[in-house]
Amino acid sequence: MIVAEQKPIKDIVAMIPEASSLLVVGCDTCVTVCMAGGIKEVNALTSVLRMARKDIARIEGTSVERQCDREFLEELEESVQAADAVLSMACGAGVQMLSDYFEGKIVLPALNTLFMGSNEEAGYWMERCLGCGDCVLDLTGGICPRTRCSKGLMNGPCGGSEGGKCEVDPENLECGWNLIYNRLKALNRLDSMMEIRPPQNWSTSHDGGPRRLIREDVKL
């Protein structure tokens, strides 16, 4: 899922312009699961803003199934048009879709979008995928070196691996390549560590405007 966290309240309060009504819009998908922008968080933030921005006469909250999907934005038509500004509690994709859909409305982000990742345990999320567009998980025992190694190395651990930890944060961060090594060893596939992986083709990554996917087979 996409993992996000709420911006500091003072930043949110400061970014909202003068207005007589504000609509806070949550998203029921990823950011609900990571407890950053679901209806629960919308209600909490709405209460805080009513205290912090008493100059705004009306502050309402709602949420939609998926803010990054046009079909779920139609239902917001009336409430958005009634507001001077909209505060989105979705990820960056949701904020942008809302802004596109309601052109001419001020749409503001309440979250910082962090990464694609997993929920490891209560209150702990970790990045798992960079979205580089060139997956190598078949070669690395299902552990991504580009994401899990602090330097994104492709040919094994650097000299900063000690006790299974990465020197960048030896208290909390596991050495990605140590994990890969142990996994490949368990799978009896250590031989693949000796293959020299060529430089990555970064053209499939974020390196030339927004990446697009067009599939003729599902076009209408």
Add this chain to the structure above:
Amino acid sequence: MSNVTAESTTAAGSQTAVRVTAESRLARLLDQGHFVVTAELGPPRSVDPSVLDTKIEYLKGVADAVNITDNQTAIVRISSIGTATYLMSRGMEPIVQMTCRDRNRLAIQADLLGASLNGVKNLLCLTGDHQSFGNHPEAKQVYDIDSLQLIYMVRQMRDNGIFQCGEEIRNSKKANVLPPRFFIGGAANPFAEPLEWRVFRLEKKINAGIDFVQTQCIYDMDVFSRWMEMVVKRGLHKRVKILAGVTPIRSLGMLRYMKESVAGVTVPDSLLGRIADAEVAREEGLKFCAEQIRQFQKMEGIAGVHIMAIEWEKAVRGIVEAAGLLPRPD
């Protein structure tokens, strides 16, 4: 003969054969069987040349070639190639260190052409310290390629006359292929984990194209000896020139710091005890360093020593002298 002094031609299909002969003095001394001495020089943090001049004086006639670090510990300093050029104008042979942290493949290859144009013969290919350790922790890291890919790329440039993209290194279809010609080095850390992988990582770097290797600084001679035994058992010492790394101990505090805070450095308790019990820690440290080098000279497979006296280049001459390695050969 190392691969470097051997002559080879460019990739098949090329019209113009080019002799790839690195004129590295370091390569020549190693080929001649000398136990070589290299030393590390950290460039200064301003354009005041006096610090550099002083360091050069300390190392002149002491080290056969001098490693110039590349923004080591991710702190901005005079560039490795800029410092190396200055060193050559003072009659010394540099080993340019090149990391993957700050440059993509375009910048690296361009800098290597520039280094070669200015006369640089030796290159040490490194991953580079993470930017979070330095004085610009908010900088964006590059790591377009890693150290293995860098080694392979430099080897392809030298031996096959091609850039990473596959194009030939020449100015026109009729012009000669003229690639940069480096004696190619890499680093090895016998103490980092997984320990059992470390010999294979060296082998992988050899397969990628290194001619020489300099190790992480050694304090634990037992672990190092075991690593060397594995290296010799796999015959790797016959495929690469191995220079054992040392960092002279300046104080007990410094040694404790190395033990506790530097990942990939192992310090045995017996050595801590020896330095703690010494009347003057720094003198005992220098004595230990010279002892290590005398041991390396007797160990199978070790072709030289690499002295990393961090911001203490002044100490190098005394160490080399105490190890019986002065004067240096021409």
